[in-house]
Amino acid sequence: MVVPRRAASRGASPALAAGLRTALTGLSVTLAGVLSLLALASVRMARKVVTPAAREPDTRIVGLDTAAQTITLTRTPDTRLPGRYGLFTTGSEHYLKLGSVLAEDGETVKRKLLTHIGGQSRLAAEAAFSGWYFSRxxxxxxxxxxxxxxxxxxxxxxxxxxxxxxxxxxxxxxxxxxxxxxxxxxxxxxxxxxxxxxxxxxxxxxxxxxxxxxxxxxxxxxxxxxxxxxxxxxxxxxxxxxxxxxxxxxxxxxxxxxxxxxxxxxxxxxxxxxxxxxxxxxxxxxxxxxxxxxxxxxxxxxxxxxxxxxxxxxxxxxxxxxxxxxxxxxxxxxxxxxxxxxxxxxxxxxxxxxxxxxxxxxxxxxxxxxxxxxxxxxxxxxxxxxxxxxxxxxxxxxxxxxxxxxxxxxx
Missing domain, CATH: 3.40.50.1820 (Alpha/Beta hydrolase fold, catalytic domain)
Known part of the structure; x- marks a missing residue:
């Protein structure tokens, strides 16, 4: 027997409505989740902008030659700059003055040390490159x-x-x-x-x-x-x-x-x-x-x-x-x-x-x-x-x- 089109439509309506409600509920939950993530990320960004932060390491010391008074750092746009700079360190020294670039390759930069480092000096690998030069x-x-x-x-x-x-x-x-x-x-x-x-x-x-x-x-x-x-x-x-x-x-x-x-x-x-x-x-x-x-x-x-x-x-x-x-x-x-x-x-x-x-x-x-x-x-x-x-x-x-x-x- 052929079911009249209007009757078929009436029979499908509850199922369709239920499907739409489920879809809308899922969409709402997803949208709420996205908005929550956006809000959380924006709050984190906002706080980071205005919160005074400690100096963060931006390079690593990969070599220290106390005989030649040179230091080798990981290569960054800053550490390869010509000129005189400073380096915040931890260990036996807290701040070093750096001179000219002596050599570099795709990963490291060797610079002249302008602060004398003794043979017994011990420095942590993490360091922060600085334009200060003078620290006191x-x-x-x-x-x-x-x-x-x-x-x-x-x-x-x-x-x-x-x-x-x-x-x-x-x-x-x-x-x-x-x-x-x-x-x-x-x-x-x-x-x-x-x-x-x-x-x-x-x-x-x-x-x-x-x-x-x-x-x-x-x-x-x-x-x-x-x-x-x-x-x-x-x-x-x-x-x-x-x-x-x-x-x-x-x-x-x-x-x-x-x-x-x-x-x-x-x-x-x-x-x-x-x-x-x-x-x-x-x-x-x-x-x-x-x-x-x-x-x-x-x-x-x-x-x-x-x-x-x-x-x-x-x-x-x-x-x-x-x-x-x-x-x-x-x-x-x-x-x-x-x-x-x-x-x-x-x-x-x-x-x-x-x-x-x-x-x-x-x-x-x-x-x-x-x-x-x-x-x-x-x-x-x-x-x-x-x-x-x-x-x-x-x-x-x-x-x-x-x-x-x-x-x-x-x-």
Whole structure:
């Protein structure tokens, strides 16, 4: 017997409906699982961005010749760079100075040791390559004093390198140096001799949550949004000590901090210029770049940045409050700049892409100059080509700072 089509349809409806419900339930569970994974991954990424972390090994010591005073490291884009560098180690030595590359192959790089290593020295294999070169202020062989800069959170340690009695041309000009993310003020020591030779006093500062200055309640970075206040306190310190004009110098995240000081400080009339080495000028560009390097899905990156910027997500991201990425985007705020800026950036930075640095030059060619390096990588421009790096600062300083009066305050 032939079953009428309508009857057959009615008979199939309960089964079809049950199948659809099962499929939708499975799809919902799968979708919920995917969303949960995305949320978890984005939270982890967000926390990693703002959590101060210990220095992580990025190379291995595979050979040490104490007779020839050479060291062999695994080959990375950094360990094969020409120039002078440092190496954080564990064992009988904690920090080594490294000289030129003597030999390399596809897997290793042999470099000259500039720190003498005795035959009894024992070093762990794991090590971290560094652009610092100088690790302590005493290594500069310049007079200095340890200082404490009072901030809203408490005293922030600093080193003060006076200009010297022979520097009579600009005794009232100071430079305040700001280190980058995950480092300390020792990162800035490379620049002190350049400014000392110009007759400029150097104040090398710390800021909240960097391991030396006081800890905030959250204990995390705000990527410059709050740290600038500690550097602003350093400007007040300089003013009380007789500074008539100050150049801000920032390295990496220290560049983001220095720019926030220039845009927000009550001491803007004191600022004569800004020097930026491998600076963060727009955090969203940096975070997106680093996420792509790590093959993080763009959806995770977008969620992480959104969570970091939201006050409601602060208990999860542990930021203590939303990070104002729009305020930290200095390309978008380029019209607010009032001080000459020198940017030193390598197009193969590998950590902070130079795109925003180029964009800032285009946005404010009247104020912003850029010295473009290549090969030099991130914050290792001094190490790679000390002469060019130093000459660039000296030339800019002579043209844009010594020959100009301090910028007028907008406050």
């Amino acid at each position: 202020p005493e290594e500069l062989h310049l007079p200095f004093t340890p200082e404490l800069v009072g901030s809203s959170l408490g005293p922030c340690p600093a080193w003060l390198f006076p200009a010297g009695d022979e520097a009579v041309l600009e005794p009232d000009t100071w430079v305040v140096q700001v280190h980058g993310r995950g480092t300390t003020r020792a990162e800035c020591l490379r620049a002190v001799p350049v400014f000392h030779a110009l007759g400029v006093t150097s104040l090398v500062v710390s800021y909240r949550n960097d391991g030396e200055a006081p800890r905030s309640r959250a204990g995390t970075y705000a990527l410059g949004a709050t740290e600038w206040r500690d550097v602003d306190a350093a400007l007040g310190f300089a003013r009380r000590r007789g500074a008539k004009r100050v150049v801000l110098m920032g390295w990496s995240m220290g560049g983001a901090i220095a720019l926030q000081v220039a845009l927000n400080s009550a001491h803007r009339d004191l600022i004569a210029g800004i020097v930026l080495d491998s600076p963060v000028i727009d955090w969203r560009i940096v975070l997106d770049y680093q996420a792509r390097l790590l093959h993080v899905p763009s959806a995770v990156t977008d969620l992480a940045i959104g969570a970091l910027g939201a006050d409601w997500a602060a208990p999860v991201t542990r930021t203590g409050g939303g990070i104002p990425f729009d305020r930290l985007d200095v390309v978008a705020r380029a019209g607010e700049l009032r001080h000459p800026v020198l940017i030193l950036h390598s197009d193969d930075d590998g950590f902070v892409p130079s795109d925003a640095s180029h964009d800032l030059v285009v946005a404010r060619p009247d104020l912003v100059e850029m010295q473009v390096f290549d090969v030099a990588r991130h914050t290792k421009l001094w190490n790679y080509d000390q002469e060019r790096w130093s000459d660039s600062i000296r030339s800019w300083f002579d043209r844009r700072v010594l020959s100009a009066a301090p910028a007028a305050s907008d406050n």
